[in-house]
Amino acid sequence: MYKSRIKGIGHYVPERVITNEYLSTIMDTNNDWIVERTGIHERRWFVPGKDTVTSMSKAAAEMAIQRSGLDTKEIDFIVFATITADYFLPGNGVLLQRELGLNGIGALDIRNACSGFIYALSIADQYIKTGMYKNILVVGAEIQSSALDKSDEGRSSAVIFADGAGAAVLSRAEEGHQGILSTHLHADGAHAEELYCIGPSSSKEVRISPELIESGEFFLKMNGNAVFKHAVVRFAEVIQEALDANGKSKEEIDLLVPHQANLRISNYIQQKLGLPDEKVYNNIQRLGNTTAATIPIALSEAFEKGLLKEGDLVCLAAFGSGFTWASALLHW
Numbered sequence: 664m665y666k667s668r669i670k671g672i673g674h675y676v677p678e679r680v681i682t683n684e685y686l687s688t689i690m691d692t693n694n695d696w697i698v699e700r701t702g703i704h705e706r707r708w709f710v711p712g713k714d715t716v717t718s719m720s721k722a723a724a725e726m727a728i729q730r731s732g733l734d735t736k737e738i739d740f741i742v743f744a745t746i747t748a749d750y751f752l753p754g755n756g757v758l759l760q761r762e763l764g765l766n767g768i769g770a771l772d773i774r775n776a777c778s779g780f781i782y783a784l785s786i787a788d789q790y791i792k793t794g795m796y797k798n799i800l801v802v803g804a805e806i807q808s809s810a811l812d813k814s815d816e817g818r819s820s821a822v823i824f825a826d827g828a829g830a831a832v833l834s835r836a837e838e839g840h841q842g843i844l845s846t847h848l849h850a851d852g853a854h855a856e857e858l859y860c861i862g863p864s865s866s867k868e869v870r871i872s873p874e875l876i877e878s879g880e881f882f883l884k885m886n887g888n889a890v891f892k893h894a895v896v897r898f899a900e901v902i903q904e905a906l907d908a909n910g911k912s913k914e915e916i917d918l919l920v921p922h923q924a925n926l927r928i929s930n931y932i933q934q935k936l937g938l939p940d941e942k943v944y945n946n947i948q949r950l951g952n953t954t955a956a957t958i959p960i961a962l963s964e965a966f967e968k969g970l971l972k973e974g975d976l977v978c979l980a981a982f983g984s985g986f987t988w989a990s991a992l993l994h995w
């Protein structure tokens with residue numbers, strides 16, 4: 664059995680900065696409410712005509728491949744996590760594959776929202792462990808700003824979600840490197856409607872019509888309170904599960920990278936684990952919640968800042984729509 668490790672990490676965020684002050688000019692909100700409830704000061708929204716999920720993921724992937732020291736042609740599979748693909752079909756994996764000139768290799772899309780990147784990483788890890796593939800591109804990318812409900816009903820989520828892309832090259836680890844120690848995946852569909860978007864739905868006689876658009880079915884709906892309550896419990900559980908599975912203590916974690924759902928959730932988990940500030944990486948204050956992209960973007964930033972050293976013990980954890988939740992414990 665082989666081991667896998669993250670060999671390169673990259674990200675891309677759109678250049679358009681959306682401040683809380685700007686949001687308060689287009690919807691009924693204000694800076695104090697947003698900062699107090701979410702910790703977000705600004706976020707990035709895509710530049711129409713320039714950024715797409717494919718273009719952003721290509722930029723992130725190129726950075727990750729360059730940092731891995733590999734040639735693009737050495738990538739032999741793509742796992743792409745997104746809930747906002749450029750097309751309803753086909754998936755975004757094939758669009759990225761085409762852009763990278765990797766025609767012929769397999770490409771798989773994952774639709775597990777905020778847990779999507781860890782699910783994608785887990786799948787890639789299994790393929791590498793079995794020897795089926797050697798270098799897999801694992802991507803999380805989203806454009807959410809084009810489908811935010813800016814009315815009173817939607818404003819509590821409209822101020823949170825944002826756009827961006829991150830990518831990792833997961834490769835067969837060299838002898839002696841422990842790489843990914845374990846991944847842990849969970850879901851509970853009983854809570855599907857606490858955070859969801861119906862449209863476009865194939866269960867309708869007509870999948871899309873002006874009436875369905877008018878009804879708001881194409882907007883995400885979130886029961887913020889329920890999400891918060893479940894998130895704080897599941898995050899803590901799944902981090903502990905990863906530690907227990909590997910006989911590690913929380914004190915041994917060098918860096919915790921939680922999905923950037925909401926700064927209050929991250930702070931709660933940090934407090935519960937008793938981790939000092941320098942062991943938890945947050946960037947939601949500047950980038951908002953980019954769903955499947957938050958973890959690879961955060962890892963890439965942490966790498967650029969020199970916060971990840973060879974061999975460091977890194978814990979990734981996520982919670983999101985489904986509900987789904989997941990963690991990964993790995994050596995950098």
Ligand code: ACO
Nearest residue numbers: 692693696700777818819822887888890891924925982983
């Ligand atoms: N600006 C100003 N006021 C607002 C806004 C806004 N953007 N949104 C809601 N309000 C108002 C409401 O209308 C309500 O007013 P009322 O008291 O007069 O009725 C008041 O603020 C409180 O509304 P709640 O919905 O109860 O707000 P709450 O305090 O629960 O905060 C929030 C909402 C931030 C979403 C919170 O529930 C939360 O943090 N939930 C966690 C969900 C989360 O983090 N989701 C992230 C994405 S999911 C994921 O990544 C896992």
